[in-house]
Amino acid sequence: MQFGPVDTQDAAGAILAHSLKLKGGALKKGTILDAEDIARIAGAGIDQVTVARLERDDVAENTAADRLARAIVPYPERAGLIRSHAFTGRVNLNAACHGVVELDAEAIHDLNSIHPEITLATLPPMMRVTEGLLVGTVKIIGYAVPGGALDDACAAARAALRVKPVIRKSAGLLLTEVPGQKATISTKAEKVIAARLAALGVTLAEVKVVPHKSGPMADALKSLKGDMQLILTGSATSDLHDTGPNSVRKAGGKVQRFGMPVDPGNLLFLGDLMGKPVIGLPGCARSPALNGADWVLERVACGLEISSDDFARMGVGGLLKEIPTRPHPRERKTKA
Structure with a gap:
């Protein structure tokens, strides 16, 4: 150009x-x-x-942006994304549903390394999105880019971005109470969890409140409605064989994981009961603030398996904002 x-x-x-x-x-x-524009400019005394x-091989910005967006999202309905029309060298990619962002990071790195004026910016992988949210934006920075570079970019990032939709549309919640605990604690927890689920497009199918004992908890889990089951105990889970995990086993299920490298959210456990995922929520889930349980809940709701390696990778960026009401803060305040 x-x-x-x-x-x-x-x-x-x-x-x-x-x-x-x-x-x-x-x-x-x-x-x-x-010609009319030239006459107006000259008439204004601008010399x-x-x-x-554009040169022979150049592709105009809007055409280039549209071609690149179609390569990145060739089948919008399958990818859970909506492509906008190209304008000023830009095509926006918006979520067509609730879900989490899936992407091929290496492919996107390759695309952005080909030519400095051919770009794609996205949300982070596994970020929760709601319908209509901007997930990615293609931007051709100049008025045109070389056709060869555009071809390379299209090939590098083909089908590299998508939204994994929520497929588990309902959840059951099991709350436990310990002696002397105020009933309002369970009521508040239910409201917070219901709001957390609603943000994912998931309904709270049923809530059961039982004593903090493995037997009553196991009985309640066997009939708890919902595509997935959530447990929030009145006393924090502190071991793989504590009351919460044991109740899942007693009900005939299994526990695959206890603990995660995200704070707040360390004391989470993940299991399965009769084909339904069971998430043992940490105490911080009583707060609406972001915590590790959100990352697990979002993936489970979208039908994603979470491996030990997936959990391990959550540690980078897993130091989240402290919750003010936390009983045991990370850092102790010292007197001046």
Whole structure:
């Protein structure tokens, strides 16, 4: 692409690089100048204008953005994304449903390494999204880019971005109470969990409140409604064989994981009961603030398996904002 100042009389057919305020209305940057535009500019006493001219192999910004977006999201319905129309070299990719972001990070790195003016920016992987949220944006920075570079970018990031939709649409909640605990604690917890689920597009199918004992908990779990089961105990789980995990085993299920490298959220456990995922929520789930349980709940709701390696990778970026009401803060306050 050729770019720079030219005599006004020689600018016909070129792309105006900078907007001009003229009598009768402004000429916006990006305008392809015709004879009438040239006459208006000359009539205003402007002898030179800065323009861009495409060369033989160049692809105009909107055409390039559209081609790249179609390569990244070739089948929008399958990818859970909506492609916008190209404008000023940009195509937005918005979520078509509730879910989490899935992407091929290496492919996107490769795309962004090919040419500095061919770009894709996305949300982080596994981030929760709601319908309509902007997930990614393709931006062609100049007025045109070389066709060969565009071809390489399209090949590098083909089908590299998608939204994994929520498939488990309901959840049951089991709350336990310990002697002397206020009933309002369970009521508040139910409201917070219901709101957390609603943000995912998941309904709270049933709530059961039982004593903090493995037997009653196991009986309640066997008939608890919902596509997945959540347990929030009145006393924090402190071991793989504590009351909460034991209740899952007693009900005929299994516990696959206790503990995660995300804080708040360390004391989470994950299991399975009759084909339904069971998430033992840490005490911080009583707060609406982001915690490790959100990351697990979001993936489970979307039908994703969470391996030991997946859990291990959560540690990078897993130091989340402290919850003010936490009984045992990470850092002790010291007197000045």
